[in-house]
Amino acid sequence: MTTDLSSVLDSVPREPGSAKPDPILKVSNVRRSFGGLVAVDVDHLEVQRGVITALIGPNGAGKTTFFNLLTNFDNPDTGSRTFEGRDLQGIPAHKVANLGMVRTFQLTKSLSRMTVIDNMRLGATRQIGESLSKALLPFTWKRQEAEVTARADELLERFKLSHMREEYAGTLSGGQRKLLEMARALMVQPTMVMLDEPMAGVNPALKQSLLDHVKGLRDQGMTVLFVEHDMDMVQEISDWVVVMAEGRIIAEGPPSSIANNQAVVDAYLGSHHDSALNLEGSE
Amino acid sequence: MDLVAILENTARGLFGEQFIYFALAAIGLNMHYGYTGLLNFGQAVFMAAGAYGLSMAVVTLGLNFWIGLVLGIVVFPLILALIMGVPTLRLRADYLAIVTIASSEMFRIIARSPSLDRWTGSSDGLTAFANDFYDMSPFQAGERYFFGLFIGNQMWVVLVGWILLAIVVTLVWAMMRSPWGRVLRAIREDEDAARSLGKNAYWFKMQALMLGGMFGALGGMLRAIGTQSSQPQNFITDVTFFAWVALILGGVAKIGGPVLGAAILYGVLSFTDIVLRQMVESGIIPNSIMDGTQVGQVRFMLIGIGLVSLAILRPQGVLGTKEEMALDDH
Amino acid sequence: MLREQTLMSRAGNCIRAGMAIAAVVFLLALPSGPTHAQEGGAEVKGSLTYKDASGEKIAVEGVVFTANDESGSQAGTATSGTDGSWLIQLPPGTYSVELDVSTLPDGVVLKNPDKNPAEVRLVEGNSKSSLFPLVMGSAAPAASEDSGATASESSGDVVETTATVNESSTSGNIRVIQLLVDGLKLGLIIAMCAIGLSLIYGTTGLTNFAHGEAVTFGAVLGYLLNVTGVFGFRIPLIFATVVIVVVCGAFGGAFNKVVWARMRRRGSSLVAALVVSIGFSILFRYVILYFFGGRAKRFRDYQIQEQWDLGWFRLAPKDLALMVVSLVVLIGVASGLQFTRMGKAMRAVSDNRDLAESSGIDVERVIALVWIFGSALAGLGGVLFGVTEAISWEMGFRVLLLMFAGVTLGGLGTAYGALFGSIIVGVFIQLSTLVIPPDMKNVGALLMLVVILLVRPQGLLGRSERIG
CATH class of the missing domain: 1.10.3470 (ABC transporter involved in vitamin B12 uptake, BtuC)
Known part of the structure; x- marks a missing residue:
């Protein structure tokens, strides 16, 4: 599986801003500054469909800001972004989700005072009962609700959260919350999943299962873009790595090529004098 | 000390008119804060919208009573919600708080302005607009009803109030267990999460603001009908916090919370009010310490103390549990 | 009360100052302000009306007003006319203006009995309105449920009454x-x-x-x-x-x-x-x-x-x-x-x-x-x-x-x-x-x-x- 997918990328030049054979997401000249500080300044980036792309970089490289710009949770000062050929400029964040791009957050946003199953149900899009006029007429949405619940239960089963179904999400452990957030994102039935540090704060026992789930997304045909510090994870599951430093993209390539890239080594050494590229636990 | 009068007054507080007005207003606040996380500190203005919507329609514009009802319950609150919500609902929660409390002040200035007297009646307000309502009363004006607690017209207001209260509670209950209510609760928990899942948080918040405002307007309109007058001083800024105390006291995000809270609050206020009044009148409390006007001020102090102590000591209220929803959460 | 007085005088000032700048006159679509007081003197005045059950404004005639100066001695008196208006001319100073409640017709009471007498400060060349709102009934609204709220109305409203009391319309101030x-x-x-x-x-x-x-x-x-x-x-x-x-x-x-x-x-x-x-x-x-x-x-x-x-x-x-x-x-x-x-x-x-x-x-x-x-x-x-x-x-x-x-x-x-x-x-x-x-x-x-x-x-x- 992995081999034929990454072979698609074999012919792609290993340089920042390189064109991909089948890009799902394209970014050009995106700039975002706060006050006088330029946080993101990306000339060009394409993300290949159906593969797992990792976005890495030292602290303060602008990864999360860039992530917010890609999902329209923030607006760039200039530049354009297209998803599946559609211009994202001016589209509100919630519509981006409806287009099929769903994101998670660095600090998990499990809805603590709602049950796990309600968290899941919320993820389903185009729910009839979410319109106020229909809300008071349960017969209009009861059937859809049952379908949504069935799908939610299936996912909870897959993510091994079924036993927590009726618990408040606030009672889950950190790792379980990450799982719940990922499962909830899948309720949207996305074509592209954006994960902001999916491994942060997850205990090692759960890590492997999270990794498998991420790989599972690709196997089901979804595109994954994730921000991560954990280089083990990057090495193990990503097909392509994009490196950011000081708001710019400084390198791109398959994971094996990145560790030897001089620009990347310099960027990391510049910000962490005593840590090399092995970034595990560097934050 | 007249024990019967004390008991009667307390009972009137527990389920009389004031209880109904503020239970409705607090249900609106529950929709805003309890379910959606919106900080509305201007519920009094929504109440005023209901009161003035009806009275201006009938007195100023000479329209039909029923058109006045629609203006007061639907049109005025919706416009108000748009004015308050459009600038603030995209921003952090305390901006709505500031704008709503500022709206209260704007209402006070505008409603009392002599230059608008022919529209609003300025400080004196508008009167005699609810005759159509009382014409429908099945009760005899001179008679006493419900264990002698309410006289005819009062009984009619209270009865209609109870029915409205039951309808509104059922409505909120039904809405909050629908997928729509689920989205509201998700927004309360984390707006960004809701947006990342494709929910138009801004629009849902606006709907909640409108709906909760309409419940407030209903309470305010009933208050205007009950007193047959719309007067600015019945809807001053501090009135909002009577509803807030009722909400927190009963339990935020609980269906029955605002109703129970309003009953307890008005029970306590009416009890202290009459006891103090009797003590002042009989000279147990000398006039140098407290006079008749000052008795009225004590209830506002109690509201202040209530807000402070509830927020610190029991943020989950009577019905609430810490796990589900409390004022103190993050 | 105090607030309303100052507001009235302020509205009057607006008009007068507005006259000086013809361009802004049309913007001030206000009812006409009080007339100028005599040079060297001042006046306190008002118009006594109430609204009946149908909302109609009714003037109250024959009500007696007395102005006492700070020492408590009577400085002037007036009786309301057929249109309810009354006026007392006085030298500048601080006065306590009292409405004689016994001269009110039956069924009409002061809305704010605690604000009678009202304190009025008069400056030279100034004319001030003193308002005594009347309501129908036998008891003041202070006895109603929210008497505390009623108290709020009696407050002098500070921010709205910037020190324009002393303003007069003499010279060519812009x-x-x-x-x-x-x-x-x-x-x-x-x-x-x-x-x-x-x-x-x-x-x-x-x-x-x-x-x-x-x-x-x-x-x-x-x-x-x-x-x-x-x-x-x-x-x-x-x-x-x-x-x-x-x-x-x-x-x-x-x-x-x-x-x-x-x-x-x-x-x-x-x-x-x-x-x-x-x-x-x-x-x-x-x-x-x-x-x-x-x-x-x-x-x-x-x-x-x-x-x-x-x-x-x-x-x-x-x-x-x-x-x-x-x-x-x-x-x-x-x-x-x-x-x-x-x-x-x-x-x-x-x-x-x-x-x-x-x-x-x-x-x-x-x-x-x-x-x-x-x-x-x-x-x-x-x-x-x-x-x-x-x-x-x-x-x-x-x-x-x-x-x-x-x-x-x-x-x-x-x-x-x-x-x-x-x-x-x-x-x-x-x-x-x-x-x-x-x-x-x-x-x-x-x-x-x-x-x-x-x-x-x-x-x-x-x-x-x-x-x-």
């Missing part, structure tokens, strides 16, 4: 310039009150709704020292002010220590903190009302001063002094924030609390000082408000909303933004009376607040990432 100067004065005082609000917000994230009560407290304390006196000794306002600033600062510090520091330690949510601050605001406000009463009062010192005619505008000496004092204080605060170690620490904590903490700043100590300074400044602002306008139990709450407008305009949490925004708000309020009735001028400022949030929610000086 109205725009006059309003600009009045606005600057108002803005400077708002700014002084708002610095604490903004710094507390910046350092702790709390929007402190009880900050307005620090303003009221300062003014009321001033009244206590200057008018009521301590052990029979009335302290001149200038010395009293020193005491007030110290007491208010100490009170702010104690408030922080007893309530807010504890809430921060407990990690209470911001909403709980907001609600607590509102609770204290209401509690303090009504405790002040309980002891101070609902009527607006004035200090003994600097009551009435002859205004200097400076060509384009008029200014009373006390107003000049007040503006100089606030300017000096504000410049002092600004340079303190800019150059002293503590000032830098305050700005650092406002900017980024965690960063400040990790670089060795004692954040809790900074916050405590912010509370002390902020409350002291608010107390001083209260005294200045009391001097230029009047002292009332609600004054702080009114000012609080103008502070919100100023702070939001300047940028929430930035100290300089608060200064800058408040001054703009003050000027805006006064200038807005060119187009809207003066009794509604604060609405303009509050509407501006709403518009700012729509257009530039981070304020003029704020940075965009602080909000949203």
Whole structure:
């Protein structure tokens, strides 16, 4: 599986801003500054469909800001972004989700005072009962609700959260919350999943299962873009790595090529004098 | 000390008119804060919208009573919600708080302005607009009803109030267990999460603001009908916090919370009010310490103390549990 | 009552000043103002009407009014005519005008019996309306359910009655310039009150709704020292002010220590903190009302001063002094924030609390000082408000909303933004009376607040990432 997918990328030049054979997401000249500080300044980036792309970089490289710009949770000062050929400029964040791009957050946003199953149900899009006029007429949405619940239960089963179904999400452990957030994102039935540090704060026992789930997304045909510090994870599951430093993209390539890239080594050494590229636990 | 009068007054507080007005207003606040996380500190203005919507329609514009009802319950609150919500609902929660409390002040200035007297009646307000309502009363004006607690017209207001209260509670209950209510609760928990899942948080918040405002307007309109007058001083800024105390006291995000809270609050206020009044009148409390006007001020102090102590000591209220929803959460 | 009187006279002034500038006359679509009083004299007058059950206005004839001067002797009397109007001509001074209740027709009573007699201050060439609202019935509404709310109506409304009482229409003052100067004065005082609000917000994230009560407290304390006196000794306002600033600062510090520091330690949510601050605001406000009463009062010192005619505008000496004092204080605060170690620490904590903490700043100590300074400044602002306008139990709450407008305009949490925004708000309020009735001028400022949030929610000086 992995081999034929990454072979698609074999012919792609290993340089920042390189064109991909089948890009799902394209970014050009995106700039975002706060006050006088330029946080993101990306000339060009394409993300290949159906593969797992990792976005890495030292602290303060602008990864999360860039992530917010890609999902329209923030607006760039200039530049354009297209998803599946559609211009994202001016589209509100919630519509981006409806287009099929769903994101998670660095600090998990499990809805603590709602049950796990309600968290899941919320993820389903185009729910009839979410319109106020229909809300008071349960017969209009009861059937859809049952379908949504069935799908939610299936996912909870897959993510091994079924036993927590009726618990408040606030009672889950950190790792379980990450799982719940990922499962909830899948309720949207996305074509592209954006994960902001999916491994942060997850205990090692759960890590492997999270990794498998991420790989599972690709196997089901979804595109994954994730921000991560954990280089083990990057090495193990990503097909392509994009490196950011000081708001710019400084390198791109398959994971094996990145560790030897001089620009990347310099960027990391510049910000962490005593840590090399092995970034595990560097934050 | 007249024990019967004390008991009667307390009972009137527990389920009389004031209880109904503020239970409705607090249900609106529950929709805003309890379910959606919106900080509305201007519920009094929504109440005023209901009161003035009806009275201006009938007195100023000479329209039909029923058109006045629609203006007061639907049109005025919706416009108000748009004015308050459009600038603030995209921003952090305390901006709505500031704008709503500022709206209260704007209402006070505008409603009392002599230059608008022919529209609003300025400080004196508008009167005699609810005759159509009382014409429908099945009760005899001179008679006493419900264990002698309410006289005819009062009984009619209270009865209609109870029915409205039951309808509104059922409505909120039904809405909050629908997928729509689920989205509201998700927004309360984390707006960004809701947006990342494709929910138009801004629009849902606006709907909640409108709906909760309409419940407030209903309470305010009933208050205007009950007193047959719309007067600015019945809807001053501090009135909002009577509803807030009722909400927190009963339990935020609980269906029955605002109703129970309003009953307890008005029970306590009416009890202290009459006891103090009797003590002042009989000279147990000398006039140098407290006079008749000052008795009225004590209830506002109690509201202040209530807000402070509830927020610190029991943020989950009577019905609430810490796990589900409390004022103190993050 | 006092408020309504001043409003009426102000409306009159508008008209008269408006005559001078023909261009603005058509904007002031107000009912015609009171006529000029005789030169060298003044008059108090009114029109006595009530509304009957159908809302029809009915004039009340034959009601007797008496004006007594400060010594209690009768200075003039009048009886209302067929149209309900009455007028007493008097030399300038302070009078107590009383309506003889026994001459009222049956079934009509005073709406606010506690405001009869009414206190009226007359300045040369001035005409004042004294309103005695009447209602049908036999009992005053004070006996109704919310009698506390009724009390709020009886307050003298401070912010709305800027010192225009002394204004007269003699020379060629330019109205725009006059309003600009009045606005600057108002803005400077708002700014002084708002610095604490903004710094507390910046350092702790709390929007402190009880900050307005620090303003009221300062003014009321001033009244206590200057008018009521301590052990029979009335302290001149200038010395009293020193005491007030110290007491208010100490009170702010104690408030922080007893309530807010504890809430921060407990990690209470911001909403709980907001609600607590509102609770204290209401509690303090009504405790002040309980002891101070609902009527607006004035200090003994600097009551009435002859205004200097400076060509384009008029200014009373006390107003000049007040503006100089606030300017000096504000410049002092600004340079303190800019150059002293503590000032830098305050700005650092406002900017980024965690960063400040990790670089060795004692954040809790900074916050405590912010509370002390902020409350002291608010107390001083209260005294200045009391001097230029009047002292009332609600004054702080009114000012609080103008502070919100100023702070939001300047940028929430930035100290300089608060200064800058408040001054703009003050000027805006006064200038807005060119187009809207003066009794509604604060609405303009509050509407501006709403518009700012729509257009530039981070304020003029704020940075965009602080909000949203």
